[in-house]
Amino acid sequence: MEANARNLERIFDGTVSYQIPLFQRPYVWTEEKNWCHLWGDIVDVADRYLSNEICRSHFLGAVVLERNNNVTGSIETRQVIDGQQRFTTLQIMMIAIRDICEKYENTKLYDRFDGLVSNKRSKVDLDEEAYKIWPTNSDRSAFEVVHQLNKYDLEQAHQLEDKIKNSQIFKAYHYFLRVLEVWFSEHNDVEDCLDALWQVVREYLQIVVIDLHSQDEAQVIFETLNARGTQLLPADLIKNFLFRKVIGSDKEIERLYTEYWLAFDSEFWREEVSQGRTKRPRIDWFLQNYLSLMLQDDIKVSHLFDSFKVYVNDTEDSYDKFNNRFFKHPKNTTEHLIALKEFAKLYQLITQPQDERVALFLYRLEAVGTATVYPLLLLAMKLWQHQPTELYEFLSTLESYLVRRMVCGMTSKNYNRYFTDVIKEIYRTKKESDGLISSYDIHKILSKSDSDSSRMPDDIELKSQLLERPIYGRIAQYKLRMVLEAIDAAAHHTKAESMPIQKNLTIEHILPEKWEKYWPLENEGKSPEDILEQESRRNTLKNTIGNLTLITDSLNPSISNGSWQAKRPEILKYSKSNLNRYFQLEAEDELSIWNEDKILKRADSLIGLFISVWCSPLAKQHEWSEDFADDIYIAIDI
Known part of the structure; x- marks a missing residue:
């Protein structure tokens, strides 16, 4: 490679076209992080020039270029390997200066700046060669509009598509028009300002241009260079890596990009979303889950690019070890692009579900608070996206596993490893069953473990936990609310998933948290020790x-802590839910009082509904009976 410092006029003068490969990232520079700093550097030099102070060359960074093989008679073209954000910004700034020259009728400087952003139409063969820079595919429409407006007042701007008006390229153009006017207002003569800008661009702004030779590895340089601008996403590195491996014409590369990758450059995939306490672009989370499934390993989000290269190289060099898995693994660049697009659609079906059962699962999964199941979900969507019965059974089983462990207070810290092992076990099951996998097979796998870190609680343990341990205050209220909502839906219909999800409900204690004033204990004839035991039991239950129940609005504290006779009608008034039909007044009213025995009896009913929603592990099913309930009551009955 060869490195030389060049001023902007020398870089952009002459008939030359700098092409940004379509597989590089879109334009992402912003005012706060980038434009204002660049403009500040330029204004500092221009102000010194206007004040007749000594001006020194100002270094704007580096750009890496790779010369294209041009046929005789065509214009010189180069690919921008690194520094495209900076190059694009400088072009937008000079377009803004050109257009402001037109406003102030400075034809000479208009022509000079136009010569740095445009090639003469008579000198080029292709339309895109008329631009000094030809951006990546997703930015071309906005760049063409900015380049061709030619009117500072932007009379037609309101008619532009929102996609263009909201693009960073269009915003950058407006930014430079605005700061130019502000800078002019601080000086007496606009013509002097325009001349100063030309001199600065012509002589004092420099970029180190690194020209690659034919033997240089452009991909390696692209990966290792740490540009001054916005950090590259792993997806940007992966895109560059894949498309540089494509063997074919420029048209073929553009076809593959448009068909298989273009969507990944949209705002949807680059939007930052949270998983736990971490926010990253949505495409990072997708790639992590995709690679975890493909490699059957716990892939760290910080190692995405390296892991992807390993996967691609392994499928090309050692494909046999990927053979006979759940589906055909890609073994060349085109097939990798096809697979990424396919699994991205499956990922969207999970994260933005149209199916009601999948949406309900996602809602409950968010309450549980783990994203480690997504590789397994991707596999399930791949296996059963056209078999809803199997898919729903799988979702119910996985949901049961997660919710049972949550209410029993079991750890989730090893879930990433565990669900990777589950995928491996499914693969082994597939080999033994001639490739047929059912949701029942996964139910068996989730039922196997006896380890506290991964076992699925059976009905005995579940009932013991729900009866003997307070759940309010032990798990977060939004988690508990989800559980009560599901039980409420199950009380209406055995297929709880068919019910709409209720929102904004409040958890209410029936026996108040502050019960002492209106809910006295029967202490007559009891020893101090017995009284303490009674109080302890009540405070537990x-x-x-x-x-616990759900109501649509918080009760007045005086009612919430009031007597059962006052509180009961208010609960019925504020909620018509299935949970609260339990308290309806009847002729032979068994609920004229609410005490510990009534709490236990209602718990028995709710736990039965819980089990109807969230199934037991296969190897540990137990018959639900009143005798069994009595055994549990004895454990806490004093």
């Missing part, structure tokens, strides 16, 4: 599931 008040936070168990049998004493």
